[in-house]
Amino acid sequence: MTLYPNLIFLGLLLFGIGFFTRNISRIRRNILIGKEMYRSDNKSQRWAYMTRVALGQSKMRTKPVAAFLHLIVYVGFILINIELLEIVLDGLLGSHRLFAPLLGRFYDFLIGCFEVLAFLVLITVIVFWIRRNVTRIKRFWKPEMKGWPKMDADFILYFEVILMLLFLSMNASDSILQDRGIETYINAGSFPISQFLYPLFDGLSDEVLIVFERSFWWAHIIGILVFLNYLYYSKHLHILLAFPNTFYANLEPKGGFEVDHHIKNEVMLMMYPEKLISDNEVSPPDKFGANDIFDLKWIQLMNAYSCTECGRCSEVCPANLTGKKLSPRKIMMDTRDRLEEVGKNIDANKGVFKDDNKKLLNNYISAEELWACTTCNACVDACPIAIDPVSIIMDMRQYLVMEQSAAPQELNAMMSNIENNGAPWPFSNKDRLQWVSE
Amino acid sequence: MKLEVPTLASLFAEGKKASVVFWVGCAGSFDDRAKKITKAFVKIMNHTQTSFAVLGTEESCSGDPAKRAGNEFLFQTQALQNITALDKYGVTKIVTTCPHCFNTLKNEYPELGGNYKVMHHTQFLKSLIKEGSLKVEGGKYKGKRITFHDPCYLGRANKIFEAPRSLIKKLDAELVEMKSCKTKGLCCGAGGAQMFKDAEVGTKEVNIKRTEQALDTQPSIIAAACPFCNTMMTDGIKNKKQEDSVKIMDVAELIANANNL
Secondary structure, eight states, rough: OSHHHHHHHHHHHHHHHHHHHHHHHHHHHHTTSSBBOOOOOOOHHHHHHHIIISSSSGGGGGGGGHHHHHHHHHHHHHHHHHHHHHHHHHHHTTTTHHHHHHHTTHHHHHHHHHHHHHHHHHHHHHHHHHHHHHHHHHHHSGGTTHHHHHHHHHHHHHHHHHHHHHHHHHHHHHHHHHHHTTOOOOOOOOOTTGGEEEEETTSSSSHHHHHHHHHHHHHHHHHHHHHHHHHHGGGGGGGHHHHHHHHSSOSSSSOOOOOOHHHHHHHHHHHGGGGGTTTTTEEEEEEEESGGGGGGGGHHHHHHOOOOOHHHHHHHOHHHTTTTSOOHHHHHHHHHHHHHHHHHHHHHHTTOOOOOOOOOOHHOOOOOHHTTTOOOOOHHHHHHTTTHHHHHHHHHHHHHTTTOOOOOHHHHHHHHHHHHHHHSSSSOOOGGTTHHOO | OOOOOOOHHHHHHOOOOOOOEEHHHHHHOOOOOHHHHHHHHHHHHHTTTTTTEEGGOOOOOOSSHHHHHTTTHHHHHHHHHHHHHHHHOOOEEEEOOOOHHHIIIIIIIGGGGOEEEEEEEHHHHHHHHHTTTOOOOOOOOTOEEEEEEEOOOOOTOOOOOHOOOOOHHTTEEEEOSSSSSSGGOOOOOOOGGGGOEEEEEEEOOOHHHHHHHHHOOOOOOEEESHHHHHHHHHHHHHHTTOOOOOOOEEEHHHHHHTTTT
16 A cells, blocks of 8 residues: 555645644734733633633624524534544544544444534535625625625635535545445444435446545545635634633723823823832833834734624724724724734845834724724624724824824813813813802 | 702811712813702712712813823823822712713722722612612602613723612613613713714714614603713704603702602
8 A cells, every 4th residue: 555645645734734833923923013911810710701702602692693603613613623633643544434443333423413513514604605695784794894805704604615515525425435335435324414415426436436535535634724724814813813812801891991101100200200119210102102003012913813804893883883984893904904014024024024104093094983983892892702992993092192193173172171271171170169059 | 959068178177077079070060961960969968968078179180081082191190180189188989970980080090099989870879779878769750761871981881780770760760771772882972082072974973873772762761870971862862853852861860850859
C-alpha cells in the first residue's frame, strides 16, 4: 500500500492549520495594537458570564426563532466536528472508519446522530438563506451591508450547505460499498439520513463508487480546512472570538463610562496639586480620545473582530431607527476595516506602520454619525456577545471635543454654561434655590 | 404648603446633620417643568418628615452632559468640585430625581474619590413605603391606564426597572407596558447630551417615535422618572396634539398628587 495519500493528507493538514495559525497570530497582533485595559478582575464572574452568554447563548433568546435556528447550527457544528477526529486519524494512518470496530453499536448511534444533525443544519442554513435573501429581514439590508459584507454572509451559508452535503454523500456512498461487502468498507451502521441518497449512487459500479466515496471524503476534509481559513477574512470569526469577547466584557453597570486617568492626573494637578501622590510620574497623554484605531483599547479592537454583523444593535438604536446615519454595527465594521488596513500596512512595511494619511475618524466614521448617539446603551444590551460600540463613539467624541474643539455649536454653548455657571443653561448658580420660594 | 428645604450649610451652622442629601440637579433647579417634580418630591419628604438637605448654591452640574459630549476634562473638574462640597459635609447618602445625575454620582464619582450611597427617587420612595412612613392609596389614579417610560440611565444603565413600577402599582392604576420596555426601552432622544443640541438629519425625531409607542398603549398618563424624558415626551405629546387627553407625569408627582400634597 502506498503512503502517498497519508503524506498528502499530512501536508494539507499542516498547511491548513499552519495558515490558520499565521492568521490568528495576525489577529492577535492587530488586537494588541490597541491600548492596554485591565479586565482580568473577578475571574469567576467572568467565567460564569462567558459560559452563560457565549456558550449558553443567553442573549440570543430575545429573538426566539433566530435563537432556535442558530442553536441548531451551533450544536450541529460542534458535535459533527467530533467526527473530524476520526477523519484526521484515518487520513494520517490510512485507515478507514477507525473507530467503527472499536465502538461497535455506539459508533452506529454516533454516526446516526451526526447525520440527523447534518440534516438539521442543512435545513436551517437554507432557512437562514431564505430569511436573508427572500424574506429580506430588514437588519440584513442596511446600507453598511452592501458589497463584501453581504457576500460574506451568503458565502458562509453556501460553505455550510456544501460541507453538509459532502458529509452525507460521503456516508451514502460509503454505506453502499459496505453493503456490497467491498474490502476495507466494514459495516459501520445504518446511516439514517444518507440512505435517502442511495438512489443517486446505487447504479454505479464498485470502482466508480469508490472514486466517488474517496472524492467526497477528500473534498469534505479539504472543505473544512478551507472554511477554517476563511474565518480570518470573514465576519464568521465570532465562533471563536465570542468567548474571549464575553470573558473580557464590561461587567459594571452600563451607565458608568470609563473615567480617564490621564485626564484625572491633569485635573488633580490643576485643582488639588497638594493631593496628587507623586510616586508615579504624571505624564500628560499624547492625545485625548481616539481618532484612529491606535487610540482605542485592545478590547474595543477585539470587539470589532468579534462582530458577526447580525445588526441587532442597529435595529434597536434610536438614531438608526429614526433615519440618522449612525449605525452601531457600522461603527464596529469600520473599526475592523481600518484595523485590517493598518495590519496590512504593517505587514507590507516590515513590521512598522507607515503613515497612510488615513484615520478611523473621517475616512471611515463621520462626526455626524458620532454626534447622533444618545448613549442609551440599547446596542450594547442587544449584542449577543457583549460588543460595546458606545465606548468607541465616546472615545471619538472625546477626540473631537478635546483635540479639535469640534463639537456642535449648541454643545459648545452648553459646555461653556457649565464652565461659567455650573449648569448646562445660562442660569446663575445663585438662583439654584429659587424654586423653593416660587 | 410651604416647603421646608434646609441646606447642608444651614444645618451645619446649627450643628445638625441630614440623613440624606437631595441632589436636585440642574433641570430640577432651573427647568420650569422639572421644578414641579422637585417640589412634588420635597412635598413627600416634608410629609413623611424625612430628614434631608440640599447643597443649594454649592451644588453644580454633575458633569454628565459634558462627559457624554466628549469633554472629560470639564466632567472631572465638575465632579471634583462636587465631591469636595459633598465631602466637606461628610455626606454618605444621596437621593436624586434625575437618572443622569444618579448614574454619574453612583458609577463615575467613585473613580474620582466620591463614594456615596446613591439612590434614585423612585427607589427612595419605595423604601419610604416599605418602612411605613409613606402610605399611598390610589385615589384619583385608581384604574387609570398608566404606561411607564424607562429612562435609559435608570433602566438599562442601572437595571432599575421595578422600583418605579411598584410605585405606580401602589396607585391601584392599570400599568400598561409599551412594546419596547425595560431592557428594551427606547430612548426618549435626550441622552448623551442630545438634550442640548438639534438632532442630526433623519426621517423622524426620536421623541416622536417613543411618544408613538407610548400612545399605542392608549394611556391616560405617561409616567416618567427623568426630567429630560419628561421634556421629550411632553414635546412629543404636543406634536401629536394629545396634550389634553394624555399627561406626562413624574412618578413623584403621581405619588404626591395621590396623597393630596
